[in-house]
Amino acid sequence: xxxxxxxxxxxxxxxxxxxxxxxxxxxxxxxxxxxxxxxxxxxxxxxxxxxxxxxxxxxxxxxxxxxxxxxxxxxxxxxxxxxxxxxxxxxxxxxxxxxxxxxxxxxxxxxxxxxxxxxxxxxxxxxxxxxxxxxxxxxxxxxxxxxxxxxxxxxxxxxxxxxxxxxxxxxxxxxxxxxxxxxxxxxxxxxxxxxxxxxxxxxxxxxxxxxxxxxxxxxxxxxxxxxxxxxxxxxxxxxxxxxxxxxxxxxxxxxxxxxxxxx
Numbered sequence: 130x131x132x133x134x135x136x137x138x139x140x141x142x143x144x145x146x147x148x149x150x151x152x153x154x155x156x157x158x159x160x161x162x163x164x165x166x167x168x169x170x171x172x173x174x175x176x177x178x179x180x181x182x183x184x185x186x187x188x189x190x191x192x193x194x195x196x197x198x199x200x201x202x203x204x205x206x207x208x209x210x211x212x213x214x215x216x217x218x219x220x221x222x223x224x225x226x227x228x229x230x231x232x233x234x235x236x237x238x239x240x241x242x243x244x245x246x247x248x249x250x251x252x253x254x255x256x257x258x259x260x261x262x263x264x265x266x267x268x269x270x271x272x273x274x275x276x277x278x279x280x281x282x283x284x285x286x287x288x289x290x291x292x293x294x295x296x297x298x299x300x301x302x303x304x305x306x307x308x309x310x311x312x313x314x315x316x317x318x319x320x321x322x323x324x325x326x327x328x329x330x331x332x333x334x335x336x337x338x339x340x341x342x343x344x345x346x347x348x349x350x351x352x353x354x355x356x357x358x359x360x361x362x363x364x365x366x367x368x369x370x371x372x373x374x375x376x377x378x379x380x381x382x383x384x385x386x387x388x389x390x391x392x
Contacts (some may be wrong), residue, residue, distance in 0.1 A: 140266040155262035159210040167375035174223040176216040176334030182209025197234025225280030226308030231326030299337030
């Protein structure tokens with residue numbers, strides 16, 4: 130890629146992969162100087178199948194990498210040209226792909242060979258041989274589908290509880306989930322950390338943060354979003370945005386264009 134910047138092509142995951150992957154994107158990236166980003170916490174895990182120059186992520190120097198869910202933002206630093214495929218995994222996609230208790234991966238960035246062994250090298254070698262971006266996306270979809278579907282099944286109770294948290298935008302209380310399942314609070318927390326990596330209350334915070342960002346991007350007022358998402362007040366929302374995204378609500382919400390100024 131001779132022109133500085135980022136170029137990207139996305140593809141919808143196949144039907145079999147859709148419960149486990151929310152995004153597949155082939156990319157090329159090159160900048161004349163190092164680029165530092167704060168990657169926001171999200172209710173899923175990122176898998177980077179990268180070829181090219183290594184980068185820094187979460188304090189580690191890596192090329193192809195992944196990890197678990199986070200309850201904080203992650204700083205990345207991109208230096209040289211690189212390309213590959215970015216995959217956004219649901220918690221259950223990560224659980225089945227890596228086949229380890231997700232609590233062991235929380236807030237971590239790990240080289241892919243540490244997580245997936247020789248399979249990681251095979252995927253990257255095949256990826257490098259693909260003639261086009263669309264071929265790369267199709268290959269990754271196929272290989273991930275085979276690996277994920279052969280991974281350990283996720284407990285249906287945890288699937289149900291996670292779906293309820295998503296539906297509520299992170300506002301549903303942990304006690305309500307435990308009561309409906311007939312589980313103790315302690316048992317629910319343990320199962321969540323096993324399958325998802327975060328305790329349910331922390332997972333709810335990350336989900337709420339994502340919903341608040343979406344509402345702010347739609348142009349809703351900060352005070353309205355704070356109340357709708359269940360923050361105690363705007364100060365509480367500001368603190369959460371700093372911890373989870375290294376940002377503020379004001380930086381997320383589109384700014385109004387002054388009258389007479391061209392859009």
